[in-house]
Amino acid sequence: MINDRLIDAGDVPLAVRDFGGDQPPLLLLHGAGGNLAMMTTLARALRPNHRVITVDLRGHGRSGEGTWTWDAALGDLAAVCVQMEIERPAVVGHSLGGMLAALWGQRHPEAPGVVSLDGNPPPTGPEQLPGLDPDKAAAELARLHAIFDQVEAQAGQVIEADQLADLVERQQSAARDMGANEKVWLEGFRRNLVHQDGETSTRPSAATTTSLRTLMNELDLGPVYTATSCPELVVLATRNLPQQEPFAELYEAHRRFLLEQVRAAGHPRYIQLADASHAMVIEQPAVLAGLITDFLRSE
Secondary structure, X not given: OOEEEEEEOOOOEEEEEEOOXXXXXXXXXOOOOXXXXXXXXXXXXHOOOOEEEEEOOOOOOOOOOOOOXXXXXXXXXXXXXXXXXXXXXXXXXXXXXXXXXXXXXXXXXXXOOEEEEOOOOOOOOHHHOOOOOHHHHXXXXXXXXXXXXXXXXXXXXXXXXXXXXXXXXHHHHHHHHHOOOHHXXXXXXXXXXXXXOOEEEEOOOHHHHHHHHHHHHHXXXXXXXXXXXXXXXXXXXXOOOHHHHHHHXXXXXXXXXXXXXXXXXXXXXXXXXXXXXXXXXXXXXXXXXXXXXXXXXXX
């Protein structure tokens, strides 16, 4: 039986969804700007072999607001384990959730395994774009970060009442374009809406978005991989999202950097997933569930 509950993690209440079962426990973490509902299809694919527990990270979905630091988020996950009475869970995350999975693995050598599904910080310097002319790399990074500035400026915006229906319709269209489960997609969209004082706004808030962007820009996963002793799998994207196409050369170069980084660390196993973009959780949930289960069984 699927069970939703709100647990006490100290300063921040955390919303969790337990997919049930008596199989080995697995925490499944969403990306920045997402929530636990967006992991539903992958969770269902994993459920035959794992007791899957999804979590709204702080500042997302139905969880409370709170200062965002890596330590705080990892403490939240530890609180989930205590409150849900699970020991030594595998941790699997997408995007921001993948970065948290990597950090969990570094700090928990007893973990049966951690999996990062394209959980990589964005490129911030020309040295992270091998093969690209440094001047062109700097110019492309400036152009890309101007886009990120616009996204950050729109975070937490209020949605006018007469715009909500149109926004829902656009979300339905986006789900169809991606081949996603429309019901799951809309639950994820609605779960990040906040209704307060007669207004509807989006989560995460502007403050949380700014904090997350700073944290991800400053994170270097190379030393994290090197310092991790528990089994670790990194699944890398191999193609661009449509919105990444205007920066195709930049993202191709950054994928080369990510591959070099994980190879240089020596420890994690890695897979370059064929025909997968950063949206691999939506594109290939059954394939990912098989990879994750096989990896955890082999360790």
